[in-house]
Amino acid sequence: MDIKHRLVVIEQKVRLRGDDAQHEQTDSWSNRDLIPLPPTRRTWGWFHFFGFWAISSLNIANWQTPNTFLTRGLSVAQSMMIIVVGRLLISMFSALIAWCGLKWHIGFTVQNRYTWGMRASYIPLLQRILLNFIWNAVQCWNGGRLVAVCVAAIWPSFARIRNTLPSSMPTTTYEFVGFTIFWFLSTPFLWLRPERFKLPFQIISVYCGIGMLSWMIWALATAKGVGPLWDTPENIPTSSPWNSSWLIMSGINQMLGGIAAGITNGSDFSRYARGKRHYIVGTILSAWITGTIVSFIGLVTASACQKIYGEVYWNPPDLLMVMMDSGKGSSKARAGVFFLSAGFALTAMFENICGNAVAGGIDLAGLFPRYIDIRRGAIITFVAAWIVQPWQLINRAITFISVLSSFSVFLAPIMGVMACDYYILRKRKIRLSHLYRTKDSTYYFWYGVNWRVIPAWMCGWAPTIGGLVVTVRGDANPPRALVQLYYMAFFIGFFTSATIFFVLNKLFPVPHMDQYDEVDIYGTFTEAEARKLGVIRLGNSRDVTIDGTADGHGSVENVVVDDIGIDKL
Template identity: 35%
Template sequence: MFTKEKLSYWAKRLKVPADEDARYKTDIWCNRDLIPIPKERRTWGIWGYCGYWTVSGSCVSAWTIGSTMLSYGLNAQQAMACIAVGGVITGLLAIGCGWMGEVHHIGFTVSSRFSYGMRGAYIPVIIRYLPTSQLAKNDFIGFIIALILFGFLMQKPFIASFTTFVGTMFGMLIWAVHANGGSAGPLFKSAATTDNVGWAIMYGITAMIGSWGAGCLGQSDWTRYANRRGAPTLSQLIFAPIFITITALIGVVVTSCTVEILGLETIIWNPIDLLPVIQQFYGNSSGARAAVFFASIGLVLSQLAITVVLNSVSCGMDMAGLAPRWLNIRRGGYLMIIVGVLVQPWTLVATAQRFLTVLSGFRVFMAPMTGVMLADYFVVRQRKLKLNDLYRGDSTSIYWYNRGFNWRGFSAFGLGSVFLFPGFIAAGGGYSIPIAWLRLFNLTFILGTVFSFIAFLIINYFFPPPGLGEESPFYLDGADDYATKGDWKAEIGAKDEESASEEKAAETEISEFPVL
């Protein structure tokens, strides 16, 4: 039976450890992973962010997104145009959403506090979870094995996963084009099969943006580790569209070739589903089994890496914000394994239709959150933050608002999403609604971001929040006179310049990830 003494003992044992000689307090608002990243932990350079996008952009999701668009009536050229445009917009979103991390060195969890309030910031974190579904026995066994491997691979270098996936991509590309006599297949010769090409293209672009939208929304979780100003900017603008587009192009070519090679009646857009079909086509020969085995390794390692980068670490950062006293990034990542089993997300991509429906549904929430954050940080606050107040859970903080909630952020969020729900409900449940609502839903991420952005600006124009224009650094030692000397901006600028001059190649390896 637990006594008061035992509970106190375990509470101390389970409390998140702080740095040695830490000058911050680990409580319900703050821990080591939530404070603005100090200089010694800012280790990411240009090639570090290149490495991030090699993992995020060269993966199964990028392979399938172009092929999935084909199932909605677009031809190959139109699908690739959607990917290219969506990739550029993704890079721009990553820059905008990551700006506060690059400048103030805070992540999405903390930055949500100035838009939604100290307590209200819990809600944007919680709504990231996915719905439930079902799984067959053999797939469940594979899922458990993947979780075990994932647990051992957390926070390890990912250069091996990128290398093996690239090998799988180009290996399948060379085989497909060679086996098809040098032809790219019928999908590059066929016309669009839809009468509404314009709307299908817009849907493809928004589906593309939405598939990376959640990652862009939390981009400050990664840019806060930049060792100098500007390190993430060109990396994200250039490498994001390049890696995503190349991967998607290869996926479309391989998918197109296999239609003729294998005599398929339906398009197999997922390489995981395609590999066993290829093995059967060659009569389960030893060569086919070996090729499928090595190709599968590349796919598995890629999925493990993307899970760590975009799910584990990001989820750990969010959970650290929910319970900073008990959870940090590492603990949150392992907790995600447990949650991952409970919510059973494995059939979200069972079909092309379900895949895009899930992405669209996710955008109904992610897009308005993106619009609110961009409007608040860049326009309303003019990039000025009072960092210490982001860690104060009482009325002395300008971000406390009304009992910890900022009604402005939630109102703009609601206005940005309310027009999208009819289409979302119809798409998920098969209900019949006017075509205009479905077309609004097809543009979910673009319209959701724009609607909430404008709504937030209008609301704050008539009801400005407290503390506009105020800014100050984060005081590790609570020395308030540090902010009144007027030289902290110059000191921060000098430190950034010093960091830039001291950047070394060893600090910018592709396999480098933040010390968590």
């Protein structure tokens, strides 16, 4: 057998196969995980979305959020106000961007095709893939720290293990073992499809929620009240060039920016909803309310533990190690530390799988639909953690992590053009059949590129990139205007790009933007959805022929529908 023939055999084995009866065609633009989800795969109820947002709330970063604002001189009341407003805006923007997935049941990967053009859609896609790779590695490292605490709770001597790693590696054996264990324990969950996430969401939300509440109650009971941290007044340094108003604005912008990547690809998960109300109820209850409560619990616990240990510990792994030492290694202290750190580790594990690995799998599927589905893409994203080497990023490249956290400068403009295009220009109407082909596709534009979106996107981040640079670089006296723009980067980027994109489309209009397919060729909609949209469902139509060009309501060219199915001619 020659090499060419071997390659053909390998290609055929690696290539994905779909069920043609379910319209799961596999080609350059489509596979089972990219087509509009049929009703049978839309299994997420309100608790799925509650759990989805809970795992992004019941974590170390959200626990520590008040510290970010207190260290800048704001009071406890001001810090909590930022959190309440910030979490509310997160819920609102999440619903805004995810609504397309709720109505048309397509994800971020496909959603960008009607805005950017079939080929230019790779621009936001590649940005997301880069973020997924890096954040997955960083989250694995942070989760590894919690696993290391679990191991130390079982075997206290592990905390004092001798470092056997070379000096060229900016980490210790203690940290590296924790990372390795976390990575291997997470791997089996990559085989779990998003349709089956309910049980992990239930277990993790309840476990970690009870653990956090128990920790706060224990701290308050042991300290007999909160410590002095709770009464922190506004104390902005006299040398600071910023008053409280600007610091509050910066804090709200920072909160939105910190979760911008998750907001951007919201439709990847909203498309799994059984109904719109499930998404709204679950998101508000968790993204807003649960997120605020976790920050409050973190603040109260840190304050009470300050009274117990005489020092403020915001980082849960550090505080857990102190608690274990204070208990002199007793079995009771170690058991408490183990269950608390295990709860945080479980949350970090599934937050990473959902928000980075699975999201990365969907994005990679958009690049190589013939060979990569969600599961394969998630595995690739997870394996890439060893290539990214998070121990280098966390322990050495502090500036790089700061840049990564500020990537919303580029993501907010993407969201702006997405929202403007879907709600204002297209009036929430999409031709699904044109999202999976280049020939005669409305969304092919000019050689696959909608040139209007490029300048609109660039104008969104151009005013704020200077502030990002001087802030990350730590300039002593940066231009005030640059920093002010950066403190409003999310809002500036979103609304500037949306406005410019709207103007460009009015000056250079795209024809037939409000069209949609009159026939549901993918079996996407329920009977109620089809009736509301005015779409013919496959199962309810017989001998219906639609041929010709699209009219004002939209149609499907050269399609024959009968009682068996639908064929594109």
